[in-house]
Amino acid sequence: MSTDFQPKSEFLRTLQERGYIHQCSDLAGVDEKAAAGELVAYIGFDCTAASLHIGSLVQIMMLRWLQKTGAGKPISLMGGGTTRVGDPSGRDESRQLLTVEQIEKNKDGIKQVFTKFLTFGDGKTDALMTDNAEWLTALKYLDFLRDVGRHFSVNRMLSMDSVRMRLERDQELSFIEFNYMCLQAYDFAELNRRLGVNLQMGGSDQWGNIVTGIDLGRRMGTPQLYALTSPLLTTASGAKMGKTASGAVWLNADMLPVYDYWQYWRNTEDADVGRFLRLFTELPMDEIRRLEALDGADINEAKKILANEATAMLHGREAAERAAETARKTFEEGVMATSLPTIEIPRAEFDAGVGVLSAFVKAGLVASTGEARRQIKGGGLRVNDVAASDERATLSASDLTGEGVVKLSLGKKKHVLLKPV
RNA sequence: GGGGGAAUGUCCCGAGCGGCAAAGGGGGCGGACUGUAAAUCCGCUGGCUAAGCCUUCGCAGGUUCGAGUCCUGCUUCCCCCA
Numbered sequence: 001m002s003t004d005f006q007p008k009s010e011f012l013r014t015l016q017e018r019g020y021i022h023q024c025s026d027l028a029g030v031d032e033k034a035a036a037g038e039l040v041a042y043i044g045f046d047c048t049a050a051s052l053h054i055g056s057l058v059q060i061m062m063l064r065w066l067q068k069t070g071a072g073k074p075i076s077l078m079g080g081g082t083t084r085v086g087d088p089s090g091r092d093e094s095r096q097l098l099t100v101e102q103i104e105k106n107k108d109g110i111k112q113v114f115t116k117f118l119t120f121g122d123g124k125t126d127a128l129m130t131d132n133a134e135w136l137t138a139l140k141y142l143d144f145l146r147d148v149g150r151h152f153s154v155n156r157m158l159s160m161d162s163v164r165m166r167l168e169r170d171q172e173l174s175f176i177e178f179n180y181m182c183l184q185a186y187d188f189a190e191l192n193r194r195l196g197v198n199l200q201m202g203g204s205d206q207w208g209n210i211v212t213g214i215d216l217g218r219r220m221g222t223p224q225l226y227a228l229t230s231p232l233l234t235t236a237s238g239a240k241m242g243k244t245a246s247g248a249v250w251l252n253a254d255m256l257p258v259y260d261y262w263q264y265w266r267n268t269e270d271a272d273v274g275r276f277l278r279l280f281t282e283l284p285m286d287e288i289r290r291l292e293a294l295d296g297a298d299i300n301e302a303k304k305i306l307a308n309e310a311t312a313m314l315h316g317r318e319a320a321e322r323a324a325e326t327a328r329k330t331f332e333e334g335v336m337a338t339s340l341p342t343i344e345i346p347r348a349e350f351d352a353g354v355g356v357l358s359a360f361v362k363a364g365l366v367a368s369t370g371e372a373r374r375q376i377k378g379g380g381l382r383v384n385d386v387a388a389s390d391e392r393a394t395l396s397a398s399d400l401t402g403e404g405v406v407k408l409s410l411g412k413k414k415h416v417l418l419k420p421v
Numbered sequence: 422g423g424g425g426g427a428a429u430g431u432c433c434c435g436a437g438c439g440g441c442a443a444a445g446g447g448g449g450c451g452g453a454c455u456g457u458a459a460a461u462c463c464g465c466u467g468g469c470u471a472a473g474c475c476u477u478c479g480c481a482g483g484u485u486c487g488a489g490u491c492c493u494g495c496u497u498c499c500c501c502c503a
Binding site: 263266267268269270271272273296297298299300303327330331332366368369370371373374375377378379380381410411412413 | 450451452455456457458459464465466467468469471
């Protein structure tokens, strides 16, 4: 926001010109700390799934810039404790409580991604990972109420967006969810005590929770704490980012193949290219301005660069180039690339004869044989680039290409190789 | 405590005289057009060993040849009165 603020720190200047900033409790205060390299900033991540998805990428990038610009120390906080409670922010309905085992498993999956974006260690700007289960699970109810709870004003809590929304719509808000913001606020104060944290960042939906933490900190006698949130990202067409029909755009490669990740960025809408280049790559601003100015079909070049850069940051340069090459062969040369996502199937099963329908189901391109039938009617399925028309057909050795695979396609963009082993 | 509503296709919203695999949207997927974009138009949007069979309308029973629809009990939510 505050477009007229001129940051002197490289950190805030970068965040501002790249569009990461939605709201900040005190730009000048954060700027000063950043310039002195004295920020200790954290972002909390819920452990509701086994991997983070693109929706969390903006936040992760903020931590990365913090480190890269030498503004301070980035801390990624696993919500091992808070996830047991469940954040009501931005949700119409209560979410189902996850089991503790599930949360632990998710945590392991989520942790992986941070090592790709941040450098961990003990140095001043080295990143740190911690887990609020460490202190939250040990809390005693009465002690917590007396030491922390007395600082919360229910009047104020009721006016928070996340709460008010539920109340106004007469939707259930359980007591446990109501407590979420108390725990998150307590995290902020506790992290200040433990690690000297002075800044919490997050998505714009976290503003209320973060500010509540600042408030609690003041009442509990911490030094001044700061809040900085990023805008909620939607595509130019208004869709929430990170969700596709086949599920979220996961960051972990075992949940979304690198090729598919690359493709996600490659298919960015024209109108989003500039914004995404700023947020999800580290290309110099001059270069970005040049790329987003490209007209018509030329902007496809910018999309490829976006895909390359974004994929390289997460999965490594080499994997990104492989994905780019696979895409080039597939789309520009119309050749079959053996590096397309591959599903293996036991040789014996293949030799026994696999129906086209179930082959597409196995490949994960369709959810059921029924859907496969419908797609065939609509002309959406292809075997080795030839439209499938007979739903009773069976794949056999004669369908194998020189590389010993069968190429299955759904639409023009989704391809999977089926490989008997 | 009393009275009145509501719950529908496992993405969401929502219609539904006893003949219903269940209208219509949104979203999503596919096709056409393009540039692997957007917009637009068209099709599809319970499962299967598929001219048949099976499972779906909060839960459990009942009436009926036949129940999303009628009856009884229960659960949850909302509104009004106290």
